[in-house]
Amino acid sequence: MSDGANSFTISMDTSGLEKLFDQLGEDAAAAVRPAAQAGAQVLYDAVRANVAGLGKKSGKLAEAIYQAFSPERSDPTYAEYHVSWNSKKAPHGHLVEHGYLMRYKSYKGADGQVRLMVRPGMDGVQRPRRGDSRATKDAYYIPLPQPVQVAGKAFIGRAQSSMDQAFTAAETLLLDRVGNSIP
Numbered sequence: 001m002s003d004g005a006n007s008f009t010i011s012m013d014t015s016g017l018e019k020l021f022d023q024l025g026e027d028a029a030a031a032v033r034p035a036a037q038a039g040a041q042v043l044y045d046a047v048r049a050n051v052a053g054l055g056k057k058s059g060k061l062a063e064a065i066y067q068a069f070s071p072e073r074s075d076p077t078y079a080e081y082h083v084s085w086n087s088k089k090a091p092h093g094h095l096v097e098h099g100y101l102m103r104y105k106s107y108k109g110a111d112g113q114v115r116l117m118v119r120p121g122m123d124g125v126q127r128p129r130r131g132d133s134r135a136t137k138d139a140y141y142i143p144l145p146q147p148v149q150v151a152g153k154a155f156i157g158r159a160q161s162s163m164d165q166a167f168t169a170a171e172t173l174l175l176d177r178v179g180n181s182i183p
Contacts, residue, residue: 031177039170040081046162050155064090099152
C-alpha cells in the first residue's frame with residue numbers, strides 16, 4: 001500500500017458506483033419530461049390566474065389558455081412545453097397582452113359586444129377588411145379626434161414572475177425521482 005514515506009496508493013472496486021451512476025442516468029432521463037411539465041404547470045396556473053384577474057368578458061381568453069408538450073423540440077435529455085393562448089379561440093389575446101391603439105369611436109351593443117361606429121350612409125357598403133388601408137377604414141368608421149392608446153394587461157408576461165417557483169417545482173420532482181433510485 002505504501003510507495004514511500006510521503007505517499008500511498010489506494011485501490012477500490014467502483015463497479016457498484018458505476019452501476020449507481022448508470023441507474024441515476026436512466027432515472028434522470030425518465031424524469032426529464034415530468035419535471036418540465038411540473039414547471040410548465042406552475043406557469044400555466046399563473047397565466048390562468050392572471051386572466052381570471054382581468055375580469056370575464058366572454059370567457060374565450062380563459063378557455064384558450066393551454067400548455068402543450070413540444071415533441072419536435074424535445075429529446076430524451078430535454079423537454080419543452082409551451083404555455084400560451086390559442087389565437088383561433090381568442091384572436092384578441094394579443095390586444096389584451098400588448099395593448100392597442102384605438103382609432104375609431106365604439107359603442108356597446110345590447111348583446112354586450114363592443115362594436116365600431118359606422119358613418120351614416122354606409123348601409124349596404126361592405127365593411128373594410130383587416131388589410132384594407134387606413135383611408136378606407138376612415139371612410140367607413142367614425143374616427144376619434146385623437147387616437148387613444150389602450151394599455152396592455154400582460155397575462156403571459158406577468159406569469160414570468162412565477163419562473164422561480166416553476167424551476168423549484170421541476171427541480172423538486174427531478175430530485176424526488178432520481179433520489180428514489182438511490183439504494
